[in-house]
Amino acid sequence: MITLREVCITTEDKVRVIIADDSLIFRESMKMLLSQDPGISVVALASNGSEAFDLCCKHRPDIVIMDVRMPVCDGIEGTRLIKNHMPEVKVIMFTTFEDEDYITEAIKHGAEGYVLKDSGQEHIRMVIKSVYKGYPVFHEKVLNPVIQSLSENRTEKVRMDLSQVEKQILKLVVEGKSNKQIGNLLMLSEGRIKNIISELFEKTNTGDRTQLAVFAVRNDLVD
Amino acid sequence: MHEESFENTNLVDLLNDLMNNHLSSGTRIEVSISENLPAIDAVRAMAVYRICQEAVTNAIRHGQAKTVNIIIKGHPEGIRLYIFDDGKGCDELVKGYGLTGMEERVAKLGGNITFGSDGEKGFNIVANLPV
Numbered sequence: 001m002i003t004l005r006e007v008c009i010t011t012e013d014k015v016r017v018i019i020a021d022d023s024l025i026f027r028e029s030m031k032m033l034l035s036q037d038p039g040i041s042v043v044a045l046a047s048n049g050s051e052a053f054d055l056c057c058k059h060r061p062d063i064v065i066m067d068v069r070m071p072v073c074d075g076i077e078g079t080r081l082i083k084n085h086m087p088e089v090k091v092i093m094f095t096t097f098e099d100e101d102y103i104t105e106a107i108k109h110g111a112e113g114y115v116l117k118d119s120g121q122e123h124i125r126m127v128i129k130s131v132y133k134g135y136p137v138f139h140e141k142v143l144n145p146v147i148q149s150l151s152e153n154r155t156e157k158v159r160m161d162l163s164q165v166e167k168q169i170l171k172l173v174v175e176g177k178s179n180k181q182i183g184n185l186l187m188l189s190e191g192r193i194k195n196i197i198s199e200l201f202e203k204t205n206t207g208d209r210t211q212l213a214v215f216a217v218r219n220d221l222v223d
Numbered sequence: 224m225h226e227e228s229f230e231n232t233n234l235v236d237l238l239n240d241l242m243n244n245h246l247s248s249g250t251r252i253e254v255s256i257s258e259n260l261p262a263i264d265a266v267r268a269m270a271v272y273r274i275c276q277e278a279v280t281n282a283i284r285h286g287q288a289k290t291v292n293i294i295i296k297g298h299p300e301g302i303r304l305y306i307f308d309d310g311k312g313c314d315e316l317v318k319g320y321g322l323t324g325m326e327e328r329v330a331k332l333g334g335n336i337t338f339g340s341d342g343e344k345g346f347n348i349v350a351n352l353p354v
């Protein structure tokens with residue numbers, strides 16, 4: 001009886017995991033690796049996001065380890081499905097890509113963790129257990145591009161020769177004014193303002209007004 | 224968080240917290256603080272932090288911004304705070320959304336704040352705080 005009770009307690013304490021990856025070898029070897037840990041139990045394997053979702057409905061795992069790129073239904077869509085229906089199931093994205101767009105998408109849909117496939121197995125186990133306990137974990141390499149340095153801005157400032165009109169326009173772009181408003185303030189046509197701003201995009205190598213405003217302020221191009 | 228707990232904390236710590244608190248939102252927050260920033264007391268640090276907090280919340284909630292840029296610089300009369308987000312922006316400013324609160328906060332410290340959006344994309348905030 002005592003042995004049985006002990007077994008029960010251990011089973012309850014185990015983190016129940018589903019692995020979703022389109023590579024059979026990968027998910028099988030991952031299962032083998034994780035099963036060596038007495039605290040982890042792999043309850044099912046899925047080959048895409050939608051299968052992972054179906055298996056979650058059936059098994060109600062604690063954690064899903066989700067590959068990003070999978071045929072039929074990718075990991076981002078799988079995460080969305082799971083989080084919409086079972087927000088308590090935690091999802092750790094697992095990928096070879098240090099792609100910020102993937103990270104952003106996965107986090108938007110509620111993924112609690114994100115690790116790269118080249119992480120050591122110790123790290124992966126640690127992530128599973130931390131996420132299970134409620135601490136979001138992101139692989140160091142992945143986290144770095146997300147948090148930009150908060151350190152003091154010692155970067156070299158870009159020197160740029162700008163005309164008086166360009167400087168005035170930049171200042172108003174920084175304030176969030178539209179072409180029409182800028183035109184009215186500077187007594188120039190809206191079209192003229194549009195052209196000057198297009199030239200400023202080119203000069204500063206920026207793509208939109210927000211980037212232009214950030215560039216102007218960072219490089220002291222406005223007073 | 225009580226205002227008293229901000230004593231002896233500096234602005235960098237506060238903004239670091241702000242960035243970390245919003246990691247899970249998927250919106251990237253970039254902060255840069257210029258070297259020539261004058262020393263600011265806890266009251267002003269708190270005001271800057273609260274304005275940033277409110278702006279970030281708005282950018283995420285109402286603008287679905289991908290990036291919020293916070294830039295803090297020193298200028299002859301004090302500090303200038305710029306907050307730019309690349310969210311949806313708005314045609315007409317609706318005070319509410321915490322903008323009135325930001326105005327009051329800045330006015331109490333003798334400063335001013337402007338909000339702008341060209342109606343297509345993005346929302347810009349520029350605030351001046353005397354030190």
